[in-house]
Amino acid sequence: MTETTITAEELQASEYFHGHRCPAMPQGLRAGHVAMDWLEVPRARGGGELVAIIETGSHHFSGCFADGVMFATGCTFGKGNLIQNPLGKFALTLYVPKSHQAVRLIPHYERMSQCLTMDFFKLRAQGVPPFDLDPKVTEPLIQDVLTKPWTEIFALQEFEDYPFDPVPDVFEAVQCSLCHELTVKSYAQQFHHQWYCKPCLDGIIHARLAPTV
Ligand SMILES: [Zn+2]
Ligand SMILES: [Zn+2]
Structure with missing residues (x-):
């Protein structure tokens, strides 16, 4: 699999959409691209080509992951092809309705738990917003998530016939x-x-x- 590189333009545009620079949003970009590259599908233009299922909940660390997934895959809240299955996990499942294929990417436990011991998360837990953090704290984590081989970040599960019931769009x-x-x-x-x-x-x-x- 050849992984699509996240360009400086994509990172900048996604940070504008997201609102700040942080490591969790680019982790979502990375997950989205790896999933699309693995399945050999382009970014969603409408609501029917792809479905992204995210397992983050609300009001917890690294929830920003979801915005990166949306930006990379084109699966968005508005198009109805982003489903939140709030389990308090950081997995992304990308499903292709046409072929019924899917992949689920889940960050390695060791990496995520190690990240939690870093200053970035300690300061965030103390209530410091990500945009007020010293770049010295944030930048190494962002560079790490953007450049590390994806296999060192995520484990991948493949599904040939993912169980999913599509809901037709209503126009009445x-x-x-x-x-x-x-x-x-x-x-x-x-x-x-x-x-x-x-x-x-x-x-x-x-x-x-x-x-x-
Ligand atoms: Zn963020
Ligand atoms: Zn009424």
Whole structure:
């Protein structure tokens, strides 16, 4: 496999999108490129070519990983081809619906746990934002994640027939009978022959269930 090099332009553009320089975002770039190179697929333009499944959660260290994955693969929140399976892990699974093939990249335990002992993470844990850190603390980690052979960063699992049920895009919408807001049909529900959005229907049902005495 020939790995696509992360150019200075891509790094700069992804840092602009992400908001700051840090090592976790480029680790996501790296994971995204390795996965695409392994599967021999280009970056997603629409929502149907690729699906990225990330296992990071929210409000924990190195969550920035997800932004690098999005930037590299084109699998984004808006296109609906980025799925967060919040397990508190740093794996990326990239799935190709057309061939049903997938790869899962998971950082080596030793490397990730060693990173946690470095000043970068100690200072971050103390509440110092990444953009206020001394570049002497941040830059070696960024260079490391950009230049180390990918096999020293990630382990790779390959799937020939990954279990995944695609959800078709919906192009229909209805008007909620109560709040009158436009609601995508698959998110609306009918009750007594009227369409309702979820909060309005919940409100109606809740009011009916409320004790009357
Ligand atoms: Zn970051
Ligand atoms: Zn409503």
